Amino acid sequence: MRRKEISIQKGENVLLDGPSKLEVLTGEIEIYGKILKRGENVIVRKDKRVAIIPHVSSTLRITSGRFFLTEDEVIPSNWVKTCERVSELRRGESALIIGKADSGKSTLAIYLINKLLEKKERIFFLEGDIGQPEIWVPTTISGIFLERGVIDLEGYFPSFMEFVGDITPRKVYRRNIRLITFLNKCGKEEAPVIINSDGWIRNGGLEHKIKLARQMNPQFIISFLSERLNSDFKEIGRVIEVNRPKYIKRRGMKERKERRKRKYWKAFSSAVLDTIEIKDLKIELAEIGREIKYEKVRKVFERDKLRGILCGLYGEGKCIGVGRIIEMNEGSITLSVNYIKKEKIEGMVLGNIIIDSEFNEWRVSWEDKIV
Known part of the structure; x- marks a missing residue:
């Protein structure tokens, strides 16, 4: 793993592209308004760029990542x-x-x-x-x-x-x-x-x-x-x-899709597998904005092979998590769930995005399927 120590003076700014680790060995720097002092460090994730402004003469250790110095204004x-x-x-x-x-x-x-x-x-x-x-x-x-x-x-x-x-x-x-x-x-x-x-x-x-x-x-x-x-x-x-900073990275459609894929993986690769009974379960379609009968949804789910469709889960009158539907049976639904709070699931809102087993996304329109 490549490491490099650099010394920078006040007025010399650094742009650092992740994935990388940044350590402050001496001095004091600012990254987007947050102050980092000697002994502090930060991880810069993949696809992110940070602008480093030294308040005083500082020494930094950079592990991995690509960086370059500039005297240009990094914060407009x-x-x-x-x-x-x-x-x-x-x-x-x-x-x-x-x-x-x-x-x-x-x-x-x-x-x-x-x-x-x-x-x-x-x-x-x-x-x-x-x-x-x-x-x-x-x-x-x-x-x-x-x-x-x-x-x-x-x-x-x-x-x-x-x-x-x-x-x-x-x-x-x-x-x-x-x-x-x-x-x-x-x-x-x-x-x-x-x-x-x-x-x-x-x-x-x-x-x-x-x-x-x-x-x-x-x-x-x-x-x-x-x-x-x-x-x-x-x-x-x-x-x-306000102005757009010169250094902001532009991301194409492919990069944006890859970032979403990583987020889906993070949310569902180790999600809880749960089975819920459909009795008293309210189901709504996000696109149409109204409640719909379970059997109607299940028929479309099986006919159009909508395994992996994302849904919002509701309990106690609030959103408690996000699910990825695996199966719709006669009396129950099996799904992988990422909860923000574990409560009894009382309602479900079906979205327009399907996530397959490799965490690739596909869009579906319920408007064309439900009449």
Whole structure:
């Protein structure tokens, strides 16, 4: 395993691509607003890039990964100014981040969280990107209370979760807006909220974001979009326009699919196998948004070979986990389950995504199958 020690001065920034391990041997550095001092370390996962800013002369040990030095600005100046404005957020208030894919939304969210935690005891982060979530499983949105700074939210366990049922809001946009608004309300009761959104902007995506913003009524709308596209948002809240950093990596469709595959594997490779009786079980279709009889669903499941379809599991009136259906029998359903809280399953919402035995994903439309 390749290791290298480097010395950097204030004004010399480092961009590090994972997978890698970074150790601070001397000095003090900052990564997206989080301070790391001598003796501290961080793991940079595959497909992630971090920007390292030394506060003083520092020595770093880098294990694996690729890095390069730059004197260019790695945190845009308007990000710093945005933090100053958003720092006035109080409990009961929120800031919504919008922008195209690969614009830097998730990175800005982490930067804001870290800077706000310098002044606030607690922040609620709401992950609203169902296709490339930082937390939990694709097809879901989730929220987490944070009291300490973070560099990467991968692997964090959500405080709240909701199953949307797809990897894009296109066919489930009403459900998407309703559930993000609900989780925002849950978080606002206890802390200021930072909301990350998906990158769907074209072909109806902008209208979806406008409807989302109107429903949520955030104090700030932090936008990576152009001034022209931001005009409708200015009627809703205070719009702060920010720039995309030069160093943000662009990911193609293949890379995005591979990242989702890794998340599916992590969620279901060691999931609990459970069998639930269908008696008194309410079944809803995410795409259609209504309850449907079990026998009708089972008939389509067997006819169209929908083994592996993802579903949201509900108990005590809230989402308690995500399941992958293995079998639908006459009186029971067998599925692998990743619970966030073990409760009796009282309801199930079927989504539009199938995960096969190799954790590859396939999309299915219930609208074409259920009449």
